[in-house]
Amino acid sequence: xxxxxxxxxxxxxxxxxxxxxxxxxxxxxxxxxxxxxxxxxxxxxxxxxxxxxxxxxxxxxxxxxxxxxxxxxxxxxxxxxxxxxxxxxxxxxxxxxxxxxxxxxxxxxxxxxxxxxxxxxxxxxxxxxxxxxxxxxxxxxxxxxxxxxxxxxxxxxxxxxxxxxx
Amino acid sequence: xxxxxxxxxxxxxxxxxxxxxxxxxxxxxxxxxxxxxxxxxxxxxxxxxxxxxxxxxxxxxxxxxxxxxxxxxxxxxxxxxxxxxxxxxxxxxxxxxxxxxxxxxxxxxxxxxxxxxxxxxxxxxxxxxxxxxxxxxxxxxxxxxxxxxxxxxxxxxxxxxxxxxxxxxxxxxxxxxxxxxxxxxxxxxxxxxxxxxxxxxxxxxxxxxxxxxxxxxxxxxxxxxxxxxxxxxxxxxxxxxxxxxxxxxxxxxxxxxxxxxxxxxxxxxxxxxxxxxxxxxxxxxxxxxxxxxxxxxxxxxxxxxxxxxxxxxxxxxxxxxxxxxxxxxxxxxxxxxxxxxxxxxxxxxxxxxxxxxxxxxxxxxxxxxxxxxxxxxxxxxxxxxxxxxxxxxxxxxxxxxxxxxxxxxxxxxxxxxxxxxxxxxxxxxxxxxx
Numbered sequence: 308x309x310x311x312x313x314x315x316x317x318x319x320x321x322x323x324x325x326x327x328x329x330x331x332x333x334x335x336x337x338x339x340x341x342x343x344x345x346x347x348x349x350x351x352x353x354x355x356x357x358x359x360x361x362x363x364x365x366x367x368x369x370x371x372x373x374x375x376x377x378x379x380x381x382x383x384x385x386x387x388x389x390x391x392x393x394x395x396x397x398x399x400x401x402x403x404x405x406x407x408x409x410x411x412x413x414x415x416x417x418x419x420x421x422x423x424x425x426x427x428x429x430x431x432x433x434x435x436x437x438x439x440x441x442x443x444x445x446x447x448x449x450x451x452x453x454x455x456x457x458x459x460x461x462x463x464x465x466x467x468x469x470x471x472x473x
Numbered sequence: 474x475x476x477x478x479x480x481x482x483x484x485x486x487x488x489x490x491x492x493x494x495x496x497x498x499x500x501x502x503x504x505x506x507x508x509x510x511x512x513x514x515x516x517x518x519x520x521x522x523x524x525x526x527x528x529x530x531x532x533x534x535x536x537x538x539x540x541x542x543x544x545x546x547x548x549x550x551x552x553x554x555x556x557x558x559x560x561x562x563x564x565x566x567x568x569x570x571x572x573x574x575x576x577x578x579x580x581x582x583x584x585x586x587x588x589x590x591x592x593x594x595x596x597x598x599x600x601x602x603x604x605x606x607x608x609x610x611x612x613x614x615x616x617x618x619x620x621x622x623x624x625x626x627x628x629x630x631x632x633x634x635x636x637x638x639x640x641x642x643x644x645x646x647x648x649x650x651x652x653x654x655x656x657x658x659x660x661x662x663x664x665x666x667x668x669x670x671x672x673x674x675x676x677x678x679x680x681x682x683x684x685x686x687x688x689x690x691x692x693x694x695x696x697x698x699x700x701x702x703x704x705x706x707x708x709x710x711x712x713x714x715x716x717x718x719x720x721x722x723x724x725x726x727x728x729x730x731x732x733x734x735x736x737x738x739x740x741x742x743x744x745x746x747x748x749x750x751x752x753x754x755x756x757x758x759x760x761x762x763x764x765x766x767x768x769x770x771x772x773x774x775x776x777x778x779x780x781x782x783x784x785x786x787x788x789x790x791x792x793x794x795x796x797x798x799x800x801x802x803x804x805x806x807x808x809x810x811x812x813x814x815x816x817x818x819x820x821x822x823x824x825x826x827x828x829x830x831x832x833x834x835x836x837x838x839x840x841x842x843x844x845x846x847x848x849x850x851x852x853x854x855x856x857x858x859x860x861x862x863x864x865x866x867x868x869x870x871x872x873x874x875x876x877x878x879x880x881x882x883x884x885x886x887x888x889x890x891x892x893x894x895x896x897x898x899x900x901x902x903x904x905x906x907x
Contacts, residue, residue, distance in 0.1 A: 320636070323593070323634075325676040326676055327658075328657055328658030329638075329657055331658040332638075332640075332641060332655065332658055333638075333639070335641070336639060336641060357658075366660065367659060367660055370661060371600070371640070371642050372642030372643060373600045373601070388808070389563075389808065390563065390720070390794050390808050390809055390812075391562065391563050391719040391720050391794050393804075393805070394721055394796060394800055394805075394899060395720075395899055395901060396899035396900070397899075399901065428644060428812055429560060429562040429644075429812070431559050431564065431565040431568050431599075431602065432568075433563050433564075433565055433720075433725065434565060434726045436725070437901070443600055443601055443602075443603035444603050444604060445604070446604065449901075451901065452901075472603050473600075
């Protein structure tokens with residue numbers, strides 16, 4: 308994403324913060340919606356739009372799990388594996404989703420580049436365990452193993468959203 | 474059923490209150506109007522103090538006292554920060570509040586802002602709650618249009634607005650000073666305290682930080698009175714508390730109960746529907762996972778701050794994770810150790826290294842490569858973490874591990890002597906709600 312598009316997103320909210328540094332995280336999140344991850348060019352564009360150095364912006368980005376500095380699949384599936392979900396079968400669910408997506412049981416990106424599967428820490432959806440999240444937008448659960456197959460198949464064939472909020 | 478929907482006003486109203494007109498019909502914004510027209514700032518803070526409301530995020534610090542720490546003579550503007558980074562394992566009560574009753578939170582933040590003389594409130598919401606963030610965005614826009622935020626709130630002379638700030642995936646940002654760092658556009662790593670946020674918080678300004686549930690309780694306290702609120706519960710545990718219950722129970726969910734009126738047994742069996750036929754209670758992490766685990770002997774403990782402390786644990790966030798006798802305490806403990814290892818921000822060496830080693834030791838016990846001296850090693854390692862770090866992540870993150878090794882020592886010994894612990898059959902394909 309270019310610096311002008313990022314500026315158009317953050318300038319209207321700049322007055323809400325006493326220090327412009329606070330705009331870095333909103334800028335990074337917005338920049339990521341274009342490709343689903345942040346490239347070197349995205350980091351530089353955020354640096355230009357916010358007025359901080361690219362090195363500093365990258366140091367912020369690298370702290371957060373949901374800012375991706377490496378390419379991801381078109382959709383990211385986060386499988387909650389924390390205790391409440393584990394008791395309800397999240398390990399089995401993780402393995403099934405990985406199998407269907409064709410990645411190792413540790414997660415990864417499918418060969419066709421459509422789906423990234425990753426483990427997630429507690430998603431706050433324990434009353435629907437085992438739960439998964441598609442990007443940061445949809446949280447679903449409880450999922451059966453058959454549901455897991457259907458989810459992967461659905462994501463393979465559904466159109467990519469215009470903006471990828473992760 | 475001892476359910477009392479005070480903070481869960483949407484349940485009392487029988488509908489989601491995401492539309493401002495519905496919230497107003499349910500009595501919404503009457504408390505703010507009362508405070509702005511009939512109470513001065515000190516009286517508002519004093520009402521919070523008298524209510525006895527304690528911080529619902531986990532630490533349980535008296536909310537009114539915290540508000541009273543905000544200096545009145547500061548040359549810097551004051552802020553209210555709402556901690557909506559709900560990430561404690563097993564805790565999902567704030568999610569429901571934001572999804573179904575967002576205006577009550579906005580009203581609570583505005584009341585807190587009026588009480589301390591703040592110019593702006595910030596809601597720091599975890600990145601994974603994008604759905605809830607959009608609901609709050611829409612609610613803030615409605616509140617601005619209706620004059621409940623902005624210049625001259627509700628026709629008064631009080632100017633106040635609220636900004637929603639999205640996190641990006643980091644449990645540590647629920648720690649208040651890490652949250653402030655993140656909100657300032659930095660890596661979310663905790664600060665050395667003091668100074669405390671009340672004196673030097675966001676942008677080094679006086680800052681009141683409270684959890685979603687705490688702030689959501691303020692409208693009812695102003696509307697019905699501090700004495701009414703304090704009449705529920707005990708002297709040190711007043712009012713109602715939202716409990717999230719999950720794990721092996723038949724009816725996982727959120728339940729609002731008056732503190733002290735319900736025991737853990739009643740919560741697990743009567744409210745949350747107990748277990749599958751043939752299964753029995755084995756263990757519970759009542760206050761989220763950053764607490765000492767409890768066994769069946771603690772089932773008759775009343776659910777309030779002081780009783781939970783007497784039982785050797787903590788009420789914490791009241792995110793109650795329950796395991797029946799089909800589960801493995803050793804594997805459950807490993808899973809929690811993995812959580813803290815993953816979420817350690819890495820700033821303090823005892824936490825960064827200690828959480829890693831706790832996980833490795835527990836992993837080898839699960840894998841059948843454990844040694845009997847590992848149990849003493851866990852104790853010794855935990856002792857070298859606690860009190861040697863900036864924040865509570867390691868201080869409380871070791872609790873589920875050390876308490877499990879002490880309370881369920883036989884299970885760990887059995888694992889070490891018998892080649893580890895096989896993965897138990899999970900409770901799957903049981904519909905939510907039994």
